[in-house]
Ligand SMILES: O=C(O)CCC(=O)C(=O)O
C-alpha cells in the first residue's frame with residue numbers, strides 16, 4: 531500500500547468514513563459503527579439485560595409451534611398488534627430509557643420510529659435464521675435501525691436473486707440502518723457460532739403502519 535497516498539487521502543478528504551454503505555445495490559444498509567463510548571454501552575447493556583421483561587419467542591415452523599431459546603420483547607408508542615412468525619403479539623409501551631434510546635437512534639439516522647423489537651441472544655448457540663423484515667404491518671420501505679450491545683456477532687445479508695452474501699460485524703454500541711428496498715431484495719441472519727460465550731442484545735427500531 532502507498533503510505534503517502536493514504537496519508538493525503540486522510541488529510542484532504544472531508545468525507546466522513548462512517549456511516550459506511552455495505553450493500554452493492556437493491557437497497558441500502560448503512561453501518562454507523564459504535565455510536566456510544568464503551569462505558570456508556572456497558573450501562574445500556576446492563577439496563578437492558580436486567581430491566582426488560584424478556585420472554586422466549588414462539589414461532590410456527592413447518593406447521594409446528596416451537597419455543598425459541600432466544601428471548602424477545604416488543605415495545606411501541608401504543609399497544610400495536612404485530613403478526614410475526616404466524617403469531618400476533620401486542621407491544622408494551624416504551625420505558626423512559628427505551629424512549630431515550632429511540633431518540634438517540636432517531637438523531638443518528640434522521641428517521642422516526644414508533645416501535646422496537648428487542649432480541650436477547652444468551653450466547654453463540656442462539657441466532658436468527660434467514661428472513662426479511664417485510665411484514666405487512668410495517669410501513670412500506672420504511673427504515674429499520676438496528677442497535678446492538680454486548681457480544682460482537684456477525685450479521686449476514688443474502689441477495690434473494692443470486693445468493694450474493696455481504697457480512698458485517700456488529701460491535702458493542704453499534705448502529706446499522708436498513709433502508710429503501712433492502713427487505714424486498716435481501717434476507718439477513720445472525721448465524722450461530724461456537725466462538726461467542728456471552729450475551730448480546732439487539733434492538734430493531736421500526737415504523738408500523740398507523741391504522
Ligand atoms: O439481532 C440482530 O441483529 C437481527 C435481528 C433481526 O433481524 C430482527 O429482529 O428481525
Ligand SMILES: [Fe+2]
Pocket residue numbers: 661662663718
Ligand atoms: Fe430482521
